[in-house]
Amino acid sequence: MYFRHLKDPMSVFPGAASAEVTRRDFLKFTSLAGAGLTLGALLPEQSPAAAAAGTGSNAALAMPFVRVDPDNTVTVISKHVEAGQGVWTGLPAVLAEELDASWSQMRVESSPARVPMYGNFAFDPKGSVQGTGGSTAIANSWMQLRQAGATARAMLVSAAASEWKVPAAEVTVSEGVVSHEKSGKKATFGELAARAAKVPVPTDVKLKDPSQFKLIGRDKLPRLDSRAKSSGQQQFAIDVMLPGMMTAVIKRPARFGGKVVSFDATQAKAVPGVVDVVQVPRGVAVIGRDTWSAKKGREVLQVTWDDTGAETRSTGQIFEEYRKLAQAPETAKAAQAGDVDAALKSATHTIEAEFEFPYLAHAPMEPLTAVVRLSPDKCEIWAGCQFQTIDQLNAATAVGLKPDQVFINTLAAGGTFGRRANAESDYIAEAASIAKAVGGKYPVRLIWTREDDIMGGRYRPMNYHHITAGIGKDGKVVAYKQRFVGQSIMAGTPFAAMMKEGLDPTAVEGHAAEQYEIENVHVAWSQPKSAVPVLWWRSVGHSHTAVSKEIVFDELAEAAGQDPVAFRLAHLEKKYPRHAAVLRLVAEKAGWDKPFSKEKGRGRGVAIQESFNTIVAQVAEVTVVGDTITVDRVVCALDCGIAVNPDVIRAQMQSGIGYGLAAALHGKITLSDGHVDQTNFHQYAVLRINEMPRDIEVHILPSTNAPTGVGEPGLPPIAPAVANAVRAATGIKLRKLPFNLAEARTAKA
Amino acid sequence: MSVKLTVNNQSHELDIDPNMPLLWAIRDHLQLTGTKFGCGMALCGACTVHIDGQAVRSCVTPVSAVEGKNVTTIEGLSTPSGKAVQHAWVNLDVPQCGYCQSGQIMSAAALLATNAKPTDRDIDAAMAGNICRCATYARIRNAIHEAAGALPEASKG
Numbered sequence: 077m078y079f080r081h082l083k084d085p086m087s088v089f090p091g092a093a094s095a096e097v098t099r100r101d102f103l104k105f106t107s108l109a110g111a112g113l114t115l116g117a118l119l120p121e122q123s124p125a126a127a128a129a130g131t132g133s134n135a136a137l138a139m140p141f142v143r144v145d146p147d148n149t150v151t152v153i154s155k156h157v158e159a160g161q162g163v164w165t166g167l168p169a170v171l172a173e174e175l176d177a178s179w180s181q182m183r184v185e186s187s188p189a190r191v192p193m194y195g196n197f198a199f200d201p202k203g204s205v206q207g208t209g210g211s212t213a214i215a216n217s218w219m220q221l222r223q224a225g226a227t228a229r230a231m232l233v234s235a236a237a238s239e240w241k242v243p244a245a246e247v248t249v250s251e252g253v254v255s256h257e258k259s260g261k262k263a264t265f266g267e268l269a270a271r272a273a274k275v276p277v278p279t280d281v282k283l284k285d286p287s288q289f290k291l292i293g294r295d296k297l298p299r300l301d302s303r304a305k306s307s308g309q310q311q312f313a314i315d316v317m318l319p320g321m322m323t324a325v326i327k328r329p330a331r332f333g334g335k336v337v338s339f340d341a342t343q344a345k346a347v348p349g350v351v352d353v354v355q356v357p358r359g360v361a362v363i364g365r366d367t368w369s370a371k372k373g374r375e376v377l378q379v380t381w382d383d384t385g386a387e388t389r390s391t392g393q394i395f396e397e398y399r400k401l402a403q404a405p406e407t408a409k410a411a412q413a414g415d416v417d418a419a420l421k422s423a424t425h426t427i428e429a430e431f432e433f434p435y436l437a438h439a440p441m442e443p444l445t446a447v448v449r450l451s452p453d454k455c456e457i458w459a460g461c462q463f464q465t466i467d468q469l470n471a472a473t474a475v476g477l478k479p480d481q482v483f484i485n486t487l488a489a490g491g492t493f494g495r496r497a498n499a500e501s502d503y504i505a506e507a508a509s510i511a512k513a514v515g516g517k518y519p520v521r522l523i524w525t526r527e528d529d530i531m532g533g534r535y536r537p538m539n540y541h542h543i544t545a546g547i548g549k550d551g552k553v554v555a556y557k558q559r560f561v562g563q564s565i566m567a568g569t570p571f572a573a574m575m576k577e578g579l580d581p582t583a584v585e586g587h588a589a590e591q592y593e594i595e596n597v598h599v600a601w602s603q604p605k606s607a608v609p610v611l612w613w614r615s616v617g618h619s620h621t622a623v624s625k626e627i628v629f630d631e632l633a634e635a636a637g638q639d640p641v642a643f644r645l646a647h648l649e650k651k652y653p654r655h656a657a658v659l660r661l662v663a664e665k666a667g668w669d670k671p672f673s674k675e676k677g678r679g680r681g682v683a684i685q686e687s688f689n690t691i692v693a694q695v696a697e698v699t700v701v702g703d704t705i706t707v708d709r710v711v712c713a714l715d716c717g718i719a720v721n722p723d724v725i726r727a728q729m730q731s732g733i734g735y736g737l738a739a740a741l742h743g744k745i746t747l748s749d750g751h752v753d754q755t756n757f758h759q760y761a762v763l764r765i766n767e768m769p770r771d772i773e774v775h776i777l778p779s780t781n782a783p784t785g786v787g788e789p790g791l792p793p794i795a796p797a798v799a800n801a802v803r804a805a806t807g808i809k810l811r812k813l814p815f816n817l818a819e820a821r822t823a824k825a
Numbered sequence: 826m827s828v829k830l831t832v833n834n835q836s837h838e839l840d841i842d843p844n845m846p847l848l849w850a851i852r853d854h855l856q857l858t859g860t861k862f863g864c865g866m867a868l869c870g871a872c873t874v875h876i877d878g879q880a881v882r883s884c885v886t887p888v889s890a891v892e893g894k895n896v897t898t899i900e901g902l903s904t905p906s907g908k909a910v911q912h913a914w915v916n917l918d919v920p921q922c923g924y925c926q927s928g929q930i931m932s933a934a935a936l937l938a939t940n941a942k943p944t945d946r947d948i949d950a951a952m953a954g955n956i957c958r959c960a961t962y963a964r965i966r967n968a969i970h971e972a973a974g975a976l977p978e979a980s981k982g
Contacts, residue, residue, distance in 0.1 A: 160959045290844030298918060305923030308859020308899035308912040312924060315858035323853065348842065366853035412871045441863055441871060441924040441958050490861075490924030491958050526864040668834070723918060727964070731921060734960020757868040757956060766949035768962035 080210055095379040114242040117814055135232060135270040138774040140193055141224040142171055144232070144286040148252070148266030150175065151183040152221070154215040155194035155206055155494075157441075157462050158184075158301065159489040160731070161787040162724035163213045165299045169721055170214070173291045174225030174284060177265065178252035184300055189484035197338055207613070209497045211785020212690035214720055218782055226281040233262035234278075236263055236270035258304025286718065286780060296723050301488070312490045314445040315524060316458045321447070321519040322351055324510050325370045325528070327377050328359040331750040333386035333607030336360060336379060343376040353377065354513040357474075358502070361510045367523055387607040388750040391538065395432060398540035398604060402430075406559065406600035407744035408579035411589035414596030419555035423546025425635040430542050431624040432812045435535035436613055437760060442490020444524040446507035450475055450516035455482045459504055460489025462496035470501035474508035492823075493735065498534060499569040523689035532758045535745055536613030537583070541624040545588075548629050550638045552646055556588050556595040558624075563610045576708040580803075586687055586792065587615035588625045591655075592647040608747070614735055615788040618687040620813075626683035626796030627811065630803065640682050640800065641668055654715050658691045658777055659684050662713035665775050666695035672804075689784035690716040694733070696769075697795035700805045703817040707737060707798055709771040712790065717781040725786050726774040732790020733772060738763035740795035742814050828888045832857065833901025843889035848872045850888045851898060859899035859931045865901070870955030873928040873935075874898050880935035882954075899927040906937035909975045913968040921959035929955050933969050942973050 115735050128143070137144040143151045158164040168182040187194045187206075195203020197220070198212035229249055236254045237244035240261045248255050255262045293299060304310040329335065339360045341353035351371025353360050360379055364370035389397075390692050404672040420426060446459040455475050461467045464484050472479045489496060496503075509523035514520065524532065539562035548554030564580035575581075579601060589597040613619060633643035640816050641663045648656040662682070663669070672680050677700040684693035697709040712729045719725055742761035746753045799810040830847075832838045832855060839854050846865075851857045851874070860883060863871030867882035872913075874883045875897040902911070910933045913919075920926045929952070934942055936951040943951065948969050957965070 158922075160920075296918075298915075299920070301923065302915045302918050302920055303870070305920035305926050306911050306930065308857075308927045310923050311858070312861075313861065315852075315859070317856050329903060366841075366845075366849055368842065368849040368853070372842075439862070439958060441956065443862065443868070443921065490920060491922040493958070523862070524867075526866070687970040727921060727961070728916070730963050731959045731961070735958065738958075738960075756866050757864050758866070762956055763956060763960060763962075764956060765952045765965060768960060768966075770945065772963055 088615040092453065094371070095144065097675050107515035107587045116658050117796065134452055135273050137228060137269045137272045139224065139228060140176070141221055142228050144228060144265045144269045144272065146266050146269050148181055149183050149266045150177050150181050150252075150265060151185055151679075153187045154184050155187045155196070156208040156217070157460055157461070157486050157489050157492070159208070159460065159492040160528070161213070161728060162299065162721065163208070164486045165212050165297065165724055166720050167217055167260070168300060169291050169297055170218060171221040171225040172648070173289055174222045174821040175229045176251070179291060179297060181265070182300060186486035189461070189468045191465050194464070205466060207497060208462050209494065209630070211690065211787045211789060213550065213785070214783045215689070215785055222283050223281065224770045226279060226283055228272075230278045230281050231272040231275045232265055232268050234275045235268045236261075239268070239271060270540075270815045290795040292720050294717065297721050299724070302441060310479055310488055310771055312442050312445070313447055313459045314488070314490070315446040315489050316521065318447065318449060318519040320364045321521055322365060323367045323370050324363040324507070324520050324522045325374050325525065326359045326361045326506060326522065327379055328355065328528065329381050329386065330530070331383050331386040331388060332609060334381045334383050337382045338380045340378040344373040344376065347373040347376065352514055354510065355647065356506060356509040356513055358506055361513070363510065363514065363520065371525065383750075385607065386750060387747070390748050391434070391746045394604070394606070394747075395540060397429070398538070401561045401602040401604055402540060402542045402559045404602065407603040408577060409586040409600050410560075410579060410587060411597050411599040413589070416555045416557045416598040419596035420544060420546045420557065422493050422548065423554050424549060426544060426636060427628060427631050428544045429624070429628055429631070429811055430540065431627075433539040433620045433623070434531065434743065434813060435538045435608065436536055436743045437530050437741055438493040438495035438613055439529060439760065439762060440489070440491030440493060440495055443526055443529050444495070444499055444503040445522065446504045447519060447521045448507045448511040449519040450511040452516070453477070453481055455508060455511070456485065457482065457504060458485045458487055460492065460496055461486045462489065462492050463498070463501065466499065467501040467504045470505045470536025471508040471607070474815070475512045494616070495514040498611055502534070506800050518657065527755045530745070530754050530756060534611035535608065536619055537565065537610040539620045543624055543628050545628055545632055547632060547636045550640060553592070553594050553632055556594045558587060558599045559602060560584050560587075560600070560621075560659065561602045561604060562620075563606055563608070565610050565612055569601065582612060582617045586621040586625070588629075589685060591625065592629070593651045594647065609789055614732070615687055615791040618685055618788070619739070622683065622685040622687070622792035623799070623813065626685070626793065627799050630796075630800040631809070635648050639722065644682075644684060655684060655686060655691050658693045658713050658715050661775055661777055662693040662695055662711055665713060665773060666711040668695065672697075677805055679801040679803070681797045681802070681804055683797040683800060685789070685792040687789045690714060690786060690789040692729070692789045694793040694797045696794065696801045698798060698801040698805060700802060700817065703799065703821075705741065705815060705817065707767075707769045710769050710797070711773045711775070713775040713777065714786070714789065715777040715779055716786050716789070717779050717783040719776045719779070722776055725742040725776055729774045729790040730772050733794045734763050734768055736791040737767065737798070739813065740798055740815055741767065744814055747752040826961070829892050830888060830896065831894065831898045832924065833893070833898060841888065844887050847883040847886045847888050847891055851883060851896070855868045857898050857900050861924055862928055863925065863928070867926070868956075869928075870932060871928040873924050873931040873955065875935060878935070878938065880932050884891070899931060902931065902934060904934060904938065905976060906972070907934035909972040910937065910968070913972040913975065917964050917968045917971065919964040919968050921960050921961055924973060925955060925957045929957065929965055933965070933972070936969065937973055937976065941976065943969060
């Protein structure tokens with residue numbers, strides 16, 4: 077989604093070959109109307125699955141996005157990584173719907189890395205990059221996979237009609253069975269696959285009217301990966317075992333930006349099981365016959381570092397500098413309308429507030445791992461890739477091969493939350509560089525330990541927000557002025573080409589001027605510099621922009637003497653009717669119109685945020701005892717267009733709430749003299765089961781619009797909803813993340 | 826050095842460092858990869874296995890400490906409570922990314938083996954050592970209740 081401003085997104089990557097797509101492919105693809113819509117349906121001979129599909133009567137119907145095998149299984153080829161968000165269920169559901177397949181015959185496998193065939197059309201209209209992110213998987217596959225399913229269906233019908241010598245118009249399909257009522261003939265997809273593979277590909281298939289959907293929208297469509305994931309059988313990168321494979325860990329600089337001067341591997345090599353110690357661009361790799369020996373070897377490896385150019389500040393000091401930057405001239409404007417300073421002078425009430433957000437690690441449960449097998453003309457990679465073609469390019473650069481000599485095997489990712497999507501493909505490029513350094517003499521599995529992960533950077537950027545806002549005579553927000561100070565995710569990476577007029581859109585996305593009707597606004601950003609690498613973290617900018625916005629809106633409602641829901645509605649009704657509908661739904665389901673418990677320490681709060689084209693509102697009910705916040709209940713409402721798989725949507729909302737609560741209550745990466753203070757889960761606390769709200773309700777607004785994403789949008793409203801509930805319960809204003817009641821109480825006094 | 830291990834009722838003799846945590850012996854040497862590495866410090870529970878029926882974090886348990894004992898991994902889980910837990914996990918679609926779920930299931934099976942009808946509070950206490958970053962916790966609670974309900978009194982264990 078961040079690529080859409082670029083003419084040729086892949087060209088910004090160093091080493092990008094322009095010849096990824098051959099001229100023949102190019103002509104075929106560009107002749108298709110509506111970029112990507114008919115892509116999946118056409119060109120079965122181009123399908124990578126075709127080679128393995130066999131020939132003759134045993135052949136499969138193999139197309140780029142679907143393969144119908146003689147054993148009557150239907151396999152959807154997923155261009156997106158499954159990282160828990162449910163694409164291995166959602167994508168098959170979309171395709172199976174139009175194919176009229178039986179859910180029990182559906183399977184899924186990962187596509188190879190290839191663009192534009194498997195490009196993400198929500199990233200850019202040409203599908204120049206294959207990747208998963210920005211909650212786009214369902215949205216960008218929606219028409220493509222429906223088209224692919226409908227085309228395969230038409231080919232199966234055509235095969236049946238010719239075999240039975242009946243008109244195709246009389247052939248029906250239901251639950252994976254093709255029938256002709258008059259003659260009583262029936263056949264399974266598997267029985268028809270070989271014949272269907274020879275049928276010319278139709279280009280004018282008709283899609284279902286949504287009123288005919290049977291699988292899409294079914295309340296409980298079982299996930300296709302639950303069984304493997306409940307039996308230890310799901311394979312992740314860390315589980316890949318190749319003959320002769322060795323395991324590597326890397327000793328990296330203790331401070332971000334540090335460089336290797338020299339190293340002494342004598343002791344490390346003396347550790348039994350250690351086979352090699354090699355320098356790679358990001359540190360020194362210790363390679364052992366198993367993980368334990370590699371780790372033991374790393375413990376005694378001696379490395380001398382050069383910290384010139386490394387980050388040596390502490391986070392407290394950095395925040396002080398951010399505060400000063402907020403008063404200095406802005407780097408870039410994010411929104412400007414009316415005259416905010418004049419309007420503030422006319423305000424009947426004004427609120428001035430500052431907010432602090434820490435660095436956050438993604439900490440997916442599977443520590444980053446990649447397996448690489450290198451030969452002179454081929455590099456094979458196994459990883460939970462989130463940016464397949466970028467990973468392919470970076471690996472190619474690391475080993476000195478061409479991108480088309482790099483074969484990506486995308487495995488299930490043990491969580492990512494954005495971590496695996498980075499411009500440098502850090503862990504994949506590292507693994508490739510180790511394989512290169514040892515001359516490909518054995519396959520290499522690189523494992524990041526949890527300490528490597530927590531201390532390894534690519535954090536959600538630290539942020540400082542300064543907001544001044546005022547209420548006008550009409551009781552509405554008359555002026556809203558905000559300065560963001562936070563590192564750019566894009567600057568200094570190939571993505572910098574996507575910044576416009578100096579603004580990194582990911583630093584400010586979701587601010588008040590984008591989400592409410594406000595007449596006078598000025599939103600700006602200041603860009604500090606640091607060697608600490610930062611990255612998109614689940615919901616990206618919205619992870620902080622929603623927090624300050626929704627807390628300030630609550631305080632503004634109070635200043636205006638209005639109910640928090642009614643006050644928000646007054647700023648949504650005209651321009652944002654869908655937002656208003658979601659807010660009304662959550663208020664209704666939460667019983668907002670009924671008086672809330674008067675018990676001491678109990679409170680409820682509301683928040684709303686549109687992110688990634690999905691609108692989510694949440695009401696949180698909390699109990700505060702001493703300095704402890706317990707979230708008892710969360711009512712969540714959302715509009716994500718057509719709900720492809722309601723049960724997955726509910727799961728994603730719960731997941732966003734839980735991940736967001738971890739950040740609201742605990743998450744914090746701090747630096748002391750440039751050294752990361754946290755090393756593992758005892759210091760980087762995350763949400764545990766005892767802190768998960770007892771009661772989470774998810775209500776999906778019915779819609780006929782095309783589906784939008786759900787992986788991230790559940791997160792942004794939870795922290796401000798909790799803060800607003802705590803203020804309702806105690807009067808204490810929480811403006812610093814993670815929430816610290818004791819500290820906020822002192823600040824108030 | 827040679828270490829003798831019994832995992833899922835199979836005996837193995839491995840030439841490894843006796844201080845090697847059981848986790849790495851299971852994964853790297855026996856290639857039973859259902860047991861996961863998450864933290865290496867017994868903080869996240871992804872590596873949970875059963876040793877003589879007790880839930881144990883294999884990432885901090887040296888192989889020398891389990892010689893002569895019975896190690897059960899997710900691949901060998903066959904107790905009635907284990908089967909009931911796995912069935913409920915699938916039925917309620919608990920997993921998201923799925924990486925932590927072997928450990929969750931091993932902890933849940935051990936809980937049900939000793940507590941036939943756990944309350945939410947019992948579940949929280951028994952499962953708080955198992956981290957899930959996808960926050961599947963609400964479904965984990967529900968699935969444990971469902972598994973408890975599905976187990977006939979006599980077959981607990």
